[in-house]
Amino acid sequence: MSDNDELLSIRAAELYYEENQTQDEIGVILRLTRWKVGRLLASAKANGFIRIEIVHPRARRLPIERRLRESTGLTDAIVVSSAGVSSDSELQSRTAQAAADYLTSLRPIPRTLGISWGRTLHDVSLHLKQGWAPGVNVVQINGGVSLNQRTGTAASTAVTIAHKADGSATLLPSPAIFERLETKQAMEADRTVAGVLALARNAQAYVFSAGQADANSALVDSGYLSVAQINDLVARGAVGDVVGRYIDQNGRIVDPELNERTVGIQIDQLRRAPLTIAVISGPSKHAIARAVVRNGLCTVLVTDEDTANALLHD
Amino acid sequence: MSDNDELLSIRAAELYYEENQTQDEIGVILRLTRWKVGRLLASAKANGFIRIEIVHPRARRLPIERRLRESTGLTDAIVVSSAGVSSDSELQSRTAQAAADYLTSLRPIPRTLGISWGRTLHDVSLHLKQGWAPGVNVVQINGGVSLNQRTGTAASTAVTIAHKADGSATLLPSPAIFERLETKQAMEADRTVAGVLALARNAQAYVFSAGQADANSALVDSGYLSVAQINDLVARGAVGDVVGRYIDQNGRIVDPELNERTVGIQIDQLRRAPLTIAVISGPSKHAIARAVVRNGLCTVLVTDEDTANALLHD
């Protein structure tokens, strides 16, 4: 298009989008036929000069969702808009809300729902509406009795989700990681614990988040791992954790010995499950989100626009 | 509107604006009639959830221009969009371009055009196209032979504008400010200089910019004033300068003695002129822009979106 036409298309766009004039009226002003005006507007759009944003906490980015589905083989992708977000926590909240919406609209409604725990899942539980589902058995899929603080975050997340669905919660009364393998094995041998783990393995759907591998990890906060241990994991290629287990960019367990001492379902069980919903957002989680999606650890991803774009521009 | 309708309006907007579905198709998807969809979209717009931006260096903000005209009594306002600008200088460049466009489209074409000098006016001169007007006599309206560097910026601006209009330039061969009043009076007594000043006073139109009152002022750069002098002026209420003369927020000369030693047309001559075009942009110039507009020193303002909004939110 000629330089002059480009300028005209901008003048036309101003009158059309900002002044709500009809193409006919614009034609009179710019001394053009209305068809020319229509074509100028179309070219302004095609050239990307017209940017339309939906500014709302619940806004999603459907085109990005579609491209994500197509390029990754996910059965579903939920991408929340980051237009107008001012803080990281606002983005987290939007993503959690979207995850809650997605769970609420799930059909068929899963009878048993396996969940992990953490800041994100807790947020999701808060955003669910009372009566979001007519009875769901919520099962904790990884250990999570916090060692030093806020004991019961994990439990309360599960209980809240179950309670709001008028269902029941099955908790996994165990730390996330044991210091000694023998203790962990003894724990798992317990009938009650074994029963919970069996239930977790047979859940119809899973919802989980993921943590980045750095000093801010929830597993460091909770006292399961030291900063030095995290640094070692990172040095060995860890990009983050899923259900308490650290993986590298190829989705492989970074430290098999540590993995053995970790309580909960295995990564491979997630990989084989027919419906696994990963809720991952925030700039620090691009790497782990990539690892989760590229290695088939989830079938549905709920994330934010920037993380989704990072996945697309690989 | 109900909370649920608000959410529906966002879903509808996603399908309409991002997926280019018709309201009919959206109705099928959301199980609504197409009229309901139309109303939801209208309410999404009315609630400000739909933001449409024209992202282009030449884009203007017509609604802001209109509000500016209405609230200030300016005969014309040109407001360039700041959507997508990454640097201050890009904003300056956009504004200069808009000023050049405005000059080019001026009707009737002024026979004599009085101009000030400075970074902004120089930019304007560069953005004008060869042949932008069929012969214009460009007159310098304030002194501006730089004392220490880039001698001739002022002159070259005038010459460029005149040359590109296939016209002539009349330069004011004088410093901006004299140290002694007597020297200035002697200078003005000179027949040539007096003639230029008379021509300047009778110009049909003026184009000028304004400087902020701080250490970055062009008058400091050029060596006419020291930082200490500027600080003194600021302490006495100066918000910036117009044609080399410092004014306060009420448009009054801050230092009459300094003003007497300054060469060029008086502020009052600008105030009385029928067509005075002020080109002022950038975050540091909000105060001086306000002083210029509120006190009737210009009839036309060319500025950027943020400055315009600052003027509107008084």
Add this chain to the structure above:
DNA sequence: GGCTGATCTGCTCATATGAGCAATGATACC
């Protein structure tokens, strides 16, 4: 429970717009 005013819904109809097409004008190539 029944009335009243206000809001909401589904519709008709006029208008705005985009798709497609023939005629025209420009451009490149022999």
Add this chain to the structure above:
DNA sequence: GGTATCATTGCTCATATGAGCAGATCAGCC
């Protein structure tokens, strides 16, 4: 210079959309 090719223009026609209106529905009130 003539012609083939392509882009551009002005148009017709089908479709999408918004304004306006009558009937339905709802909330508040006695």
